[in-house]
Amino acid sequence: MTEALTKVLNSYGLITGFAFIGVVMWISYWMSDKFTKGRLHGSAIAILIGLILSYVGGAYSGGQKGLVDISLLSGIGILGGAMLRDFAIIATGFGVHVDELKRAGVVGVVSLFLGVLTSFIAGAAIALMFGYTDAVSVTTIGAGAVTYIVGPVTGAAIGASSEVMALSIAAGLVKSIVVMVATPFVAPYIGLNNPRSAMIFGGLMGTSSGVAGGLAATDARLVPYGCLTAAFYTALGCLLGPSLLYIVTKAFLG
Incomplete structure (x- = not known):
């Protein structure tokens, strides 16, 4: 069961990346509401978590790209790439x-x-x-x-x-x-x-x-x-x- 799930997640890296970031965002806004009463915005907590996870991922994999060096989360590299970043800025x-x-x-x-x-x-x-x-x-x-x-x-x-x-x-x-x-x-x-x-x-x-x-x-x-x-x-x-x-x-x- 675990092997089958891992294979599916690896095969659809972009979808896995979206799901992972969605979970991080949900946790961030939950922490903002429960622990800071909204005074510390969820997006700031999400960025802080992202920086911490990037360090942990790099230390764990020994690579240079943080979580992206972990094959299961390689789809995050697309979401965090220049293309989608610039698209978000232009859309704003x-x-x-x-x-x-x-x-x-x-x-x-x-x-x-x-x-x-x-x-x-x-x-x-x-x-x-x-x-x-x-x-x-x-x-x-x-x-x-x-x-x-x-x-x-x-x-x-x-x-x-x-x-x-x-x-x-x-x-x-x-x-x-x-x-x-x-x-x-x-x-x-x-x-x-x-x-x-x-x-x-x-x-x-x-x-x-x-x-x-x-x-x-x-x-x-x-x-x-x-x-x-x-x-x-x-x-x-x-x-x-x-x-x-x-x-x-x-x-x-x-």
Whole structure:
């Protein structure tokens, strides 16, 4: 029975990958609801579990690709590949309507650029502090501080190593968790209690899961407004990361 099941799972690797990720997502959202009351978004827990499983899989198999080196879970390599990643990003971009952004006014647009630049500068500074001096690595880690989506997209475009891209994802994950946890506490002090301020907040913070979780814990009615500009933030970061930000960083580092 076990041999037959293993054979079927190995033969349909993509379906097995979908099922495995589905189970991880279910566990993540269950943990979010039961242990954090929704304050820590399920997607952030899922990413954290994914990073841990990747390390465990690599240590177990002795390979270089984490869980993908385990034949039973090889289908995850397709789901985590560049093709589906870029498809998800493009799909998100097509779901955003430019007319909606006008509701935030000029301040909303400025918050997008300000949010991307400040996050990138902070991430790049941390990369330099830890000894990274080449433009590719600094740009990738800085882009990861923008969001954990912008980091690997930028890294893949400019030729960063898998280790640096993993660091960029980790940087984005830390930012996402901090935004989720801190938002309810700082909301009363920054006037985060209306749709316009929520859109500006989403533009400054950018991380969609962090903004969604933080606003949900603050006032669930504000979530759609914050996520609106957060979606633009991700698209803007993916546009600026491998182009303007990389050029400027390369010029700065010589």
